[in-house]
Amino acid sequence: MFQYSDKVMDHFTNPRNVGELDDPDGVGRVGNPSCGDIMEFQIKVNDDHVTDVKFRTFGCGAAIAVSSMVSEMAKGKTLDEAMNITNKMVADELEGLPKNKLHCSNLGADALHKAIEDYRAKHSEVSDKG
Numbered sequence: 001m002f003q004y005s006d007k008v009m010d011h012f013t014n015p016r017n018v019g020e021l022d023d024p025d026g027v028g029r030v031g032n033p034s035c036g037d038i039m040e041f042q043i044k045v046n047d048d049h050v051t052d053v054k055f056r057t058f059g060c061g062a063a064i065a066v067s068s069m070v071s072e073m074a075k076g077k078t079l080d081e082a083m084n085i086t087n088k089m090v091a092d093e094l095e096g097l098p099k100n101k102l103h104c105s106n107l108g109a110d111a112l113h114k115a116i117e118d119y120r121a122k123h124s125e126v127s128d129k130g
Contacts, residue, residue, distance in 0.1 A: 004061070005095035007069075012061040017071035021056045023091050028114025028121070037063040037102050037104060039111040041071070045119050050074045055111070062101035066108035079116050085109050110112050 006010075024042035031038040037059030050130045053071040057064050070091055077123040087105035090096045097105060 004065075004098075007063065007093070008065045008097065011031045011065035011094065013107075015064050015068040017050040017053050017055060017068065019048045020056065021052060021054045024054075024115075024118075026119030028070075028111045028118055028130040029115070030111045030114060031072075037107055039063065039067055039107050041067075041111040041115040043074070043112075043119060045079065048075050048078050050079065050116075059104070060101070061108065062097055063104040064105045066092060067092055067099075067111075070108040070112050074112055079120070083113055083116055085112060 021042045021044055024043045025041045027040065029040045037057070039055060039057045039059070042054045043050050053074050054065040055071050057067040070085065073085055073090065073093060076118070077085075087102065087109050090105040090108055091102060094105075
């Protein structure tokens with residue numbers, strides 16, 4: 001039987017950055033209907049850096065812990081650095097996840113990447129028109 005690490009339990013019981021941003025610069029949503037996990041990440045961007053991150057997650061404890069960890073890992077990073085956050089990096093930061101919960105780390109990184117892609121799409125539309 002797998003026991004969650006202290007880090008996973010900490011991020012599950014005291015998740016960081018839960019909620020919504022006023023007027024987010026980018027929003028990313030992902031879901032895995034088969035397991036019921038749904039994540040939404042919202043980011044604020046200033047000078048090509050992720051300055052703030054909020055998330056809303058409907059899912060298991062691992063999904064909440066992953067969302068919290070991803071939000072912490074992304075803050076202060078450049079957009080390219082944040083795009084390079086992988087599911088393995090998230091699982092490693094959390095000191096491991098059970099095999100049947102590794103998909104949660106995929107979802108967390110994917111939701112962040114979608115928020116960055118959303119920001120970049122909006123930003124390129126503005127610069128194309130400008």
